[in-house]
Amino acid sequence: MKEQLEALKNEALDKINACSSLDALEPLQSELLGKKSKLSEVLKSLKSLSVEEKKTIGQLANQIKKSLADSFQAKKDELSDSFSASGEGFDITLPGKKPVRGALHPVTQLLYQLNDAFRSIGFEVYSPPEISSELFDFDSLNFPDDHPARESMDTYWLRGYEDKIGKERLCLRPHLTGGSVRYMLENKPPFRFVYPGRVYRNESTDAGHERAFYQYEALIVDKEVPFSSGRLLVDTILECVFGKKVKTRMRSGFFPFVEPGFEIDMECQVCAGKGCSVCGRTGWVEMMPGGPPHPNVLRAGGLDPAEWQGFYINIGLDRLVMMKHGIDDIRLLHSGDLRFLSQFA
């Protein structure tokens, strides 16, 4: 009897161990452990045994039953945890299902990044009108009356206003700076604000020139704003864009609305300042003009230049985006081409 039980046990264990799928294992439950299993039959035949035998054989039979049940469960767990055997197996090298994802334009992405950075240091975001007047975009900005930018070969003037001057002559804004004067008139100093947006120039287009492009401009006005404060703005922008400190330099430049005027260069990020074709082998890339507002500009904004000082910086967003992603043709930015835009998703 004992031998018979041991044999049954070994036979059952072999069967369980031989299973390689849950499908094969499942029927074994009733076959080996069910009411009609051989083991059950053996147990049924216990009745005919002596009390002593009943005790020892019964104990053994129960042990075997338990051990078989454990083995069965262990095998079942093992198979359930095995991906290919559990019946769920499929080709895991198939491509994953793509989430639906579009993209903000790379210029917008950078613009928001900069907005976040500036708002975190207390700048307001301002959105001046895109059609503006000669008064704000030229007169207020200390452009001389005969400045070439006032001509239609540079600026997109609106038809029907050609013979007018000042506030009655309207144009698509050629730069953002005029908007800063509007802000100055609407708010009380001191202030710090950014006013990003698109500007328009009458130009012929090529890989490096566009008629519509984005700028990012910031102005701080306070009682004392030494030149070096301007550098904080510049460094903030560049650090935000490139995710690390970027070397800059300030040099002499000329723009009617600042006095003195600066050109601000950054170290070329392509060659790390060593000199390459992108930077014309100088190691520096011209990034933005800036400087304290010309006294006439402060006056136009309703501020007394004896009392208030400031600092402008203006950055070509398109150019920065191009530098960041290595884009070699500015026209792609207005192309609406999904093959281009989907790369920024």
Added chain:
Amino acid sequence: MKVSLNWIKDFVDIPEDIDPDRILYDLTMTTVEVEGYTRLSESLDRITVGQITELKPHPGADRLRIAMTDIGSGDIKQIVCGGTNLEVGMKVAVGEPRQKGTAGAFVKWHGEGEPVELKETKIRGEKSYGMICAAEEIGLEELFPAEVETEIVDLVGYDCSPGTPLATALGLDDIIFEIDNKSLTNRPDLWGHYGIARELAAIYELPLKPLPSFDIQPADDTRLKIRIDDEKLCPRYTCTFCSGIEVTSSPDWMKSRLASVGQRAIDLIVDLTNYAMLTVGQPLHAFDADELKGGEIQIRSAKKDEKLLLLDGTDLKLHEDTLLIADSERPLALAGIMGGRDSGISEKTKDIVLEAASFHATHTRKTATKYGVRTESSMRFEKGLDRSYPELCAKYFFSLLKEIQPSIDVQGMLDVYPNKQEPVEVTVDENFIYNRIGKKIDISSHLKRLGFSFNEQAGTYQIKVPSWRATGDVSLPEDIVEEVARLYGYDNIEFVAPSIKLTGAIQQPQMDIERQMKEFLAYSAGAFEVFTYPWSDATVLEACKLEDEDALKLVDPPSPENESLIRDILPNLLVTTRKNSHEVKQFTLFEMARVFDPGASVEMNGDSLPYQPKQLCVVCADESPKEAYLALKGIIEGLCSELPVKSLTMSVAAEDKKSAPYFLSDSVQEILSGKEKVGELGLISPVVLAKCSINHVRVASCTLYVDKIEAMAVKERPYRALSKFPSVEYDLALLFDEAVPWSEVESHVRSSSKVIKEVSFVDEYQGKQIPEGKKSLAFKMVLNREDATLTSEEVQKIADKVLKVLGSKCGGSLRQE
């Protein structure tokens, strides 16, 4: 502008240890942008002056000869050469061969192909050291034009001894800086070498040599009358008379100099006017004195239809507002731009009248632009030159001419100067300067270096601006800050972080909404943001039935097709859709931009500007119109529920409501906030698509008026308490006539019972098992009571009610399985 270092060194001794890289850097940082420099001698490396001492026939070749050539300090080399003009005693250009550790000269064989390095060799059995070069082989064909190909460079006339590097002998041992003209616009004083020299003298604290000057006496004013009609357009006009001139070609040094900065040599007088201009920055013009008729020079406006043949052969018909130089009979020159051919210098010229004058900057620029003649002269006048320059430059011109042709007779200058340049004085306090620079620096020494004279008392500077900077460039205390700071070096100013007072948090919910809209579309709806232009395309506008007489238009549009500014973004997005539909058949695009409404105007800071509201346009393209439409509708529904604004709803537009003309009129739905329309959505008409050549996809679009939506921003979204009792889902499928819209079914279901919290569409089915003209609509209801658990009897009662309502209101009947 090209600037020669040797030319600069005529006026300031720049020590050798200040190399071109440093000059480039320092000029860029303090003054103007230097784009780069070239070393002219680079292509002439290892080419030296040789002198032929003996010529022998080549035993193996008739056309070749053996030239024994002294290449310096009596070192005679044998060189095989085919030059037909070889002569004993001739000075030639010898390309030296490669030697241990030293590269040989690089030459272009017959002036073609890539330069090849020379090596010592044997030619037809005869040893040959290097090569005696022809002009085209070493890139000097402009300085030494050859008459026949076999001619080699003859250095006759050049004062040089054998062994001298050729570049040095030709005065081409020079560095040429390229300065960005744009960075020079506000500095008329820098448009000549003397100005740059003055700047470098200031930077390096070196003495500046005076400009050579020939003392010209005033001329007898009966000799010629000068009549200036408009002293604004011509503030100063000088004429200097000179006779006994021989119009030869220019000396070699001058030709080399002019060539080095890209100026072609013509004849002595013309070259000299150019040379003086490139030195001083003041353009000059020389007339042949015999060609001036009638004893008067008039600086006047052109008469109607007057004509002038320019030096370059252009025949101009003049406009009446053009400033001319004329004699009593005819126009002679386009003032400040270009002379006329008839009165110009020729070989026969003996006597000249040299014009040195001041002309109005803008007028010159406009005239040059109008006639399309932009010259070195006009480029300078349009910057507004120092009015002391004409006299200075004429005197410089004659000092050079006198040196070249000592026999000339300079007979005096007539100087009419009705409109004197105002002297400029600036008063500035030292603290004003310190304060902006952020530190104390030595103001006096910086001012002195720049040629500013001043009186200082108790920290207050009274500064006299030198005439060459008093042309409008320096006039304010801020300008003095700039002068001092740039010379001190902006990069030497230490970084000091500004101290900023803390302010309250900045709340800009409207900005946030705009961004939320865009981010939802890009990141939750799979849409791509595109940029199009603010002007529209006339053809597409017409296709969209949006032709608009009243639209705002540009004076000088990118093209005649693009003259109108947009009032609606959609037409431009259709163009973008067309471009992309060749590649992809299912996509969503959007753009948020300002549109321009000619009808409404807005007062802003005293301006009256056109209303420029922000629009958001979303476009879905798909091969199936239903898919396009429902995809877009889903996105807009999602967007409306996402935004923190008062609730937005969508409703089918009544037929009499005005909607955009490019929509299929019965496809339009309005997006409403209460009763206010904040946008519309619809399917673009196939006719419009066809006219726009969109053939592969159907398009649905939605326009939202962003400003209106932003104005509805609410801060909080109220929370709704969760029900304490379980909800029950209940599915139903009913048959309806196919004309019954879902929205009707939905609203009837909703209004059947308060217990119905949600009704959601599951599917719509027509086909097998559904009778003709019918459709099956399946939907799911969520039932819930806030006060008790629903019993199955209650649920059944509600379901029965719904069936009854749908049956009576819109003919719905339970689908028979």
